[in-house]
Amino acid sequence: MARFRFPLLIALALFVVILALTAALKDRHYILLSLVLVAAALFPLFVRLERRALESRELVLLAVLSAVAAVSRIPFAALPSVKPVSAIVILSAYVFGAEAGFIIGAVAALVSNIYFGQGPWTPWQMFAWGMVGLTAGWLRNTRWMRTRTGMLIFGFIWGFLFGWIMNIWYIISLPDAFSWGLVAAAYASSFYFDLAHALSNVFFLSLLAGGWIKVLQRFRKKYGLLQQE
Template structure:
């Protein structure tokens, strides 16, 4: 894990800088920013190529998990903020680490928006889901994440953090002058959706955690994929 931490931090810095640029560039360059952030998400993987040979089946695994996370949004399209994406990203990062979680989360956001529609919100979603994977991977060895209750609380908290970060994009995009009243109104208005996301994370983690972790661990051990540091 240590050898990937520096590339991951560089990628995270690129994410933050690119998100800051959305305040100035707004809607007209969101596709370019999305591609820049996708490159940032993949940077740790490319850096890993310089340190050890990475097998094609590892790339396939990351692509499949990203696709599964992306497609999982579609059946729940009619239910705002209810989606298993965060749970899948958390479980993938728990087994394969922060690097994989970061990539899966960011790529899933970009790919799923091919169906839901790309927009200036896409880079922010990539950042949020990437951060969910990153933090889940960093914490996977702690006693907190190893307990089912701890993992559920982690998912619940990130349901709110996801919405709070997305609110920043919303506030930046408004033509109105900044005011704390506007900020409070935005966060109050988003409470229901944030709560729905948080609760759905708990539900999906409860349903998927046992089976998914066993299956992914089996793949990791049997084929030596993305071995823990």
């Protein structure tokens, strides 16, 4: 199990380093840094090439799921924080594992911002949605995640964690001097948006979980896609 997690931990460390660079560079070069983050997200797949060659249909599957997650934001553009992206990333990671979830979450953030607008927030969204997929993949074989209630609780928790990660970028980007009052104000003001995200995760997971999991598992078994050795 450790050999599967080690490349992901390296990719995660690269994400954290690059996010630190975005703060040090005062949000400059965020497009370049976002592309580097995509390369970091793909690092586990590069490592997998040493064990076996990736099939083109596996890459197509990752691209399709990333695109579906990205496009799913658009119909709900008028509803802040109400998006099916997290639910799609969670379900994809549940079936295909942490590697796939990490990649799908990160790429979905970058691709969807082609429509919503790229900015210094993009690398942070890539990290946050990547972590949604990463943790869902790591926990997918636990008794907790294998129950519908456990999965819904997981999605609810990540609705808040996602917002708390984005609050870090918001606080760093402010010109004001750091203070704990500023931190408290930032997290308090985001509460209703985070709650909306959490509740929407519960809603979309309830709506999609049964059908999506069956379809994705059928694809995985029939074509042998993204199997763990």
